[in-house]
Amino acid sequence: MSPRSSAIERLASPRPRPVEVLAWLLPALAFFLVPDNLALGVSIMTYAVAVLALDLVLGYAGIVSLGHAAFFGVGAYTAGLLAVQGWKEPLTGMLLAGAVSLALGFLASFLVVRGKDLTRLMVTLGIGLVVYELANRLSSVTGGMDGLSGFEIGPIFGVFSFDLYGRTAWWYVYGVLILVFVLLRLVVSSPFGLSLRAIREGVSRMPALGASVDHRLRTAFTLSAGVTGIAGGLLAQTTQFVGIDSLSVGRSADFLVMLVLGGTGRLYGALIGTTVFMIAHDYLADMNPVYWEFWMGLLLMAVVLFARGGVVGAGRRLLQTVKTKFARAAP
């Protein structure tokens, strides 16, 4: 592999390439080609926001989190409760959802950066369980097992009302996804983002170069929590319902699976993994609503055992092989 291509693989530059711009038009194409299944598109893009945020923590900072649903759910409840209380403006609602999760993530980050891999995994799992049970206990506020429903969301920019078919929701989430992607792209290609990689690859080296490892990991975790909260806010606003399972450990595990399916540490892996997971879910659950996770389990094992780097990693290697063959064939 030439050094140049490997540098590109890592999104070293924040500048988008033409092929990327084209790729980002694909969802827009789907809007027009599959107009009767916009809801699936909306949920794919909503979860993609959360999985992108998880990639920052796992793929770049190297922290395995089994508690990101806590931030997702808190964001969802924040947006939902705001609407219940009459705050119907969607953009500020979404940003507040992100802000509350950001604050929670900031507090949690102090616990998370203590200890090493297994400790971190357990701490994030613990945070997820604690927040879930709190929401369950405070059923007078959160609706408990019944969830939060019966709220309305106002029009975007005061103009575009949410419609029954999910058209407005679709463009809304699409726009937020693009903004979040651009933001995270800037973060991971900044010196801060590079230092996260460096920390992952040589923790002992970074402090001696003047970087406080704990501080940087806390910053990454906090930012990730905030973005995850935005995803939760989007879910609440576009479905006008918040279920307690949005806080569940199962949801956290889904995020991890989506990311690993697509490939960690590349941002695009998060997008592709979420798409593959959600479409497979849709398809498999259609075939067999009860046992669909059986096939998902097989797919997950196949990917981690035989397709290192997830769908994106495997695809890239395949492309490389084809290119090499071509280069050899040509005189």
Next chain:
Amino acid sequence: MADLLKIEGLCSGYGQARVLDNISFSMRAGESLALLGRNGVGKSTLMRTLMGLTVRHSGSVRFAGIDLSNAPPHRRARAGLGWVPQERAMFPSLTVEEHLTTVARDGPWNLAAIYDVFPRLRERRSNLGNQLSGGEQQMVAIARALVTNPRLLLLDEPMEGLAPIIVQELAAVVGRLIREAGLSVIVVEQHARLALSMTARAIVLNRGQIVHESSSQELLDDGAKLGRLVAVA
């Protein structure tokens, strides 16, 4: 002029094990020091102790007027200590240029200045850390410390395992850093004569203690003494 670095009664090691025993010396800004001694006498441990990577049992480290005895490593680096570890420790997934921009702090040592001193790194700027030769890795390791714009550069066996021609090239660069850029440097080196030729002062360690301190020239002139103190390579 006030001391840049002042170490007093420093004892340190790993856990309970003591490696350094009652080390005291000081350096002024712009001074260069060769730290010599046989294998395992505590040279690298002294460097690591300066960076806060060992257990300090007693004694103090003052740097640029600040007491760093209890400071964590990143505070020491920000205070102006630039450490080039023996093991080089590249980040495999960062390019050469990213190694340098990630930790850079404001000062005269920016990318342009680095590429001026190490033209080879400019050629290799988009290579990854694990695609470099030993000599190039060492250049990156030195450059990575320089872009933090340190007031004192700590070089731990920079020539180890390198081909003679690369050693010459690097020695010339380090010599330039000391003489022309006026950088304060401590060099730990197995090639005693090479280290002495680059520096003004020399300290020899044995079993964790300072057993000799003089000008570098004095040791260079007295080959017999140098041979006694260190196994000359």
